[in-house]
Amino acid sequence: MSATDTTTRTPVLTFWTMTGMVVGSMVGAGVFSLPRRFATETGILGALIAWTIAGLGMLMLAFVFQQLAIRKPDLDAGVYAYAKAGFGEYLGFFSAFGYWASACVGNVTYWVLIMSTLGAILPILGNGDTILAVGASSVFVWLFHLLLLRGVREAAAINRIVTIAKLVPILVFVLLAVFALDTGVLADNWTGGAGYDTLFDQVRGTMLITVFVFLGVEGASVYSRHAIRREHVGRATILGFVSVFCVFASVTIVSYGILPASEIAELRQPSMAGVLEAAVGEWGQVLVSVGLIVSVLGAYLAWTLMAAEVLVVAAKDGDMPRFLAASDAKDVPIASLVMTSALIQLVLVVSLLSEDAFNFALDLTSALTLIPFLLAAAYALKIAVNGDGYAEHPRGRRRELGVAILATIYTTFLLFAAGPRFVLVSFIVYAPATILFVMCRREQGRTWFSPRELVILAVSVTGAITGVVALAAGWISI
Template structure:
């Protein structure tokens, strides 16, 4: 589209803040290491034993590594595309699906932010019963204060917030690594062996592995963090490097936290622990001080992750607006490079979801699984775009330069295909419940797409886009009916 038609922005002349490889890697690690890692022992113990956990992490690790390599490849081959996940979907499959990808990724970040506040309140609720497990009215009120306090902090400037995130990332890894070392020291081989095959309540090995998939998606969300924030990189190649470095670092941590926990308590007891379950595991190993130690580390970790995810969520809306796929008002930013309208919308949606969790039977797990489900369509579209690029589809992007080794092209195609298959399997693993609830959020979002088209004086939908609209509306209607009839529950 013509440059002249793009949304006006106050800081058009202000350069984007430039971030180093270290800071970009910290953004990836910081966005992945948040609430999820502290909930892993209970989530896995509710579904599977050691054998299933090892298989789950092997599948998740391989699948997410393929996605990380996809983002690394696309960052180099398509340096013209910013905001990663959203931009790749648009380039490969058109504006409407690109819009849905941007909205879905943004919405998943907002819902994910709610899990952070629920877990913080649940942690404090161990000593302040009025907060429950983060699902009481008082907990929601205090969480709301936190939401808007962070809004005011980030409003001051992106570069300052990103620098603080790098410091917080280093600080929050310490208690997690300490947990791994201590539980290894206290690990009981007999307990570990008893947990190997799984408990009586676990189903078949396939069902056990499938039951853990959304949890693994949640903890790996953020692997695309450097790609989302690519316009701020000092060097474009740092985007891919930060993605792979961040992924490999946290994969080792996540798998270790899960597996060593099986050597402390029977999995049936781990499955009943209060979240954050990592605190309960360490308490069983070393005493009450272990619970307090992990709880403090959790609060630091979660606040750092919340900062990273809020930055990335606002960035997606901002870039989508600059590309005319969101209303123009979302493309405005301050002289400090802060997209304030996008930041406001991010905070508002998080506030709405926070209120919705009050009506859920399990606020934390509901928000966690919905976050994962919302992210799957954007990931699937990004991986499928990588397939199109790898086979040289000129409609999707530039072809490889003459002389590129055939072996390299084949490796890139294989990686892209595996990443696509993995994300498709995750949608199957998510189940109908979260797919329908996702449609309830996706369909009304089309209002923003219509606003953007009207601002540009363009036809609202093409024939193909009308089909996509019909599918999304039908899915939303079915989702609402399913909720009303009690077929699915929050």
């Protein structure tokens, strides 16, 4: 096999490996921040409603990826491929870029949280957003870059081991919190007390964090081209999602039985460490801190791989510049991996300007992902309505149509929940990426934009300009 020809690659990922990659992708920094993020916005009632909405919504998305894996087995790289097939090259490009950018920004949250955890011991690291913390994070970014150069097979094996290791402290946290649970505190936290907004606003305020913690539900779909058996893609997605949903909901609810919501809302991130310390003592904080570092490093590995994978497949399809398509004999997309690590590095530096680097990066990650998710759900809806892909196996079309409708409604609601702040900042990220799209068209000797694509370009540029003006005027902030 040549360095750039990967069309004859041998599938290497089994069902359990792909399930592990889905779980490993979702279980990262988010779960360790859940107690504080929820307690800041709502009490137990709002949390239960939020998890119900998020669980059902994300389950519909998981079913969407399962359906598309079956109905459109020729489409690889999941999120990106579906957007392109359904709505054209330019929106497909935006989906690929947005998904890739969200993975990079999400990886920044991992390093910020690790440094914040160490900051409890070394105050010079602050909340993970000091110059020293960013410098240390940068060193690790490039060390992991070298590790990933060893190849997909080796990285997947490491991820499988890390996934098992990082689940242990999280499950121990849930068990210990259950035994230490105070029913009186739990009852007092039912509505969270005074100071919260309406129940609707409480639920809305939790939506971006639920999106963030479930990012990775599409992981098996992204790696579908490496699967030994195609049907494993959908099964791994569903099994991974259900397992992680139970863990996330449990972590959130049991925390309300340890401390008053007002005290949880004031905890240092990772707030799960503070909750367990209150329950069992200082050793609980140490347990969670160690588990967090293992968990985050594993998630970083999986997300960096997925980000690079999306770029290289988009480049092979002619929707990213050709240099991003190159892979070596180990199936490592070197140029895409370098570009991924470089953007992570850039966002790390930019995080120094943010008032709250962790929460801003977390919410921006979620906002950037909403467009790719919405386009994937809308594509599933489109083919279910048109019957595309149902000729040989029409059974289940009505059920899949219902799933696609619910997934589309859910992702549309998430855009509303994100609010104008993160939508505008997302435009600032998306619009400049059009330069890469123009590079592709120039390489292919094609007209840069069709009339329809010019409309999309105008919308994205207008949104970006509005976002820049809003930031400059102080209407929104990072």
